[in-house]
Structure formats: structure tokens, C-alpha cells
Amino acid sequence: LLKHALKPTLTVAVSGAAGQIAQHLLFMLASGGCFGMDQPIAFRLLASRQESLAPLEGMAMELEDSLYPLLRKVEIGNEPLTMFRDADWAVLLGAVPRAAGTERAHLLDINGQIYQEQGRALNEVASRDCKVLVVGNPCNTNALICMENAPRLQRRNFHALMRLDENRARCQLAHKAQRFYTAITNLCVWGNHSTTQVPDFLNAHIGGEPAMEVVQDEQWFRHDFTPTVAGRGGEIASRLERSPAASTAVAVADAVKSLVEPTAEGECFSSAVCTDGNPYGIREGLICSMPCWSQGEGRYHVCDDFAIDDWLREKILESEDELIRERECVSHLLPNAEPAAC
Ligand code: LMR
Secondary structure: OOOOOOOOOEEEEEEOOOOHHHHHHHHHHHOOOOOOOOOOEEEEEEOOOOOOOHHHHHHHHHHHHOOOOOEEEEEEEOOHHHHOOOOOEEEEOOOOOOOOOOOHHHHHHHHHHHHHHHHHHHHHHOOOOOEEEEOOOOHHHHHHHHHHOOOOOOHHHEEEOOHHHHHHHHHHHHHHHOOOHHHEEOOOEEEOOOOOOEEOOOOOEEOOEEHHHHOOOHHHHHHHHHHHHHOHHHHHHHHHOOOOOHHHHHHHHHHHHHHHOOOOOOOOEEEEEEOOOOOOOOOOOOEEEEEEEEOOOOOEEEOOOOOOOHHHHHHHHHHHHHHHHHHHHOHHHOOOOOOOOO
């Protein structure tokens, strides 16, 4: 008898696969730590058409040499229609990075075009139940463009990465409370993956007690916590002289695992998902982070029991407004959208 009966092989497509995040992420995914120790996977690694395939060949050779028992196949290429065929998961890391002096609208447009093409390709060739996690920035709006260009896929299966923000918030709160991060539960970062993000200290618990009762420092919560969390990526980037890649890869792995495994009672995770039918009155048709729980195998629900006070509502609204403005800037990339001024 087999000790673990193995599931059918899962096809995992990764774009931006020659980049720095992928150098960490692919090895975490291949090890079985995210999809499960009974889940064989096949990688489809996508580079952009401008890139040479040589770095991807190198990556595939390193993966082969690592002898992961669950990694059954590695294919490489730079054609989305080929690499997304039958994908069960698409982890989209690829994006043109923001260069000094780049206008946000310009970045929205150039990256939006990549996500328009990738959404169309997923629509044509991916599994209908494909789960899509967008990491390339601006990730919420890129995920929106991808979703709107892939009507054959389920809207609820599109995510933009907010787990990095949640992990950063958890780290800061643990430091402040002088507790290990596992003491922190019910922590959500709402909104956009940008400076308008809303780390929610109102609903967070430390050791089962409301965070604001454990750490009695309202000034810190209201004035220091959010900018520290939202500015963390920039602080790291200024020291490394590049975007943080390793902690981003860890957050992607955490996000996948949280969707694949059933969420424990009383826990939640942050993910930017489609706001259609959300219980918090956030404008529909956006990709906005909210607290979620999973019943396993990628089937998640938005938690409906978070308390929203006036302060939190106002902050979430600011982030929601920013998402609406971003959507207007990319209306030319959204099928069926009215043209809007940007
Ligand atoms: C981060 O939050 O660290 C990244 O999203 C920053 C970036 O633009 O790559």
C-alpha cells in the first residue's frame, strides 16, 4: 500500500518565472509545502517575449537537480497560449517594474496590457476552475484586468496578493506587543496593495484579546502602525536597491497554502478578491482585499463578521476610491467598460 495516495497532477503556470521572486517561490511550491505532500505538480514557466529563455532553462535545470519527489514536469516558454493550457493555477509574477519617474497611469497601462493578454490567454486555454493569483504590480488592478478578460473563468477565483501586507502587519504588531506572531489572529489588511491599504487593528486579536486592549497605545495604532506596514516594502527596497523578493515569495506561498487548506476555526487571511456581493458595502466589480476563510481546495468565502467602525469605514473608502480611479485609468483594457477619463 502507498503511504500517501497521490492526487492527480496539478498544472501550475507561473509568469515572470525568470525573475527574483520566482527564484525563491518555485522551490517552495515544488517542495510540497503549499499544495500538499500528496499533490504532484507540473510547472509551466512563462517568460516575457522580450526575455531570452536561457534563464528559464537554468531555472528548470536547478529544479530538476533538486529531485523534488512531487515535481513531475517543468516546461518553459514565452507564449501564454501554450504555457497556460489546462492550468489549474496561474501565479502571475510578471510585470514591468516601476522605474524612477514613471507615472502611475503609464505603469497601469503597460502592465495592464500584459494582464489583458494573459487574461485572454487564460480564458482560451486554462482549466475553467483555474485559480489565478496576481502578484505583479499594481496587482489589484492587474487582477481586475485579467478577470474581466477571462469571462470563461470564475470571477471568484481571481486574487491579488495582500498576504505580504498582512505578514508585515503581523510582524509589526507582534514586535509592538512583544509576543510571537502566532499569538495574533483575525488580522486583515483591507483595500489596495498601495499606500492606501488598511491594516485593521480594530478586529485583530492578540492572545485571544482585542489588540487595542493588549497594546494600550491608540496613538501608535492610529498614526504609526499603518505607515510602517504600508512603507515596509519601500524601506526594504531602499536598502536592497530592488524590490523585496524573498518575503514576497513567502507571502505567495502562504497565500496559496491558505486557499488550498481549510482555514482553522477563528482564523482568517487577507486576499484581494472580487467585491461582487460582498457583505461590507464595498463597490462591486473591484479587486479589493477583505478577510477570507477557505473550506479547502481554493474554495474560499469572505468573512462576514468583521466589525467596521466609522474610522475603518472611512479608510476602506479611501482605498476603494483609489481602486475605482485605477479602474478608470485602465477602462480601455476592460471589455464592456465605458471609456473614462484618467
Ligand atoms: C512590495 O510591497 O514590497 C512590492 O509590492 C513593491 C514593488 O513595487 O515591487
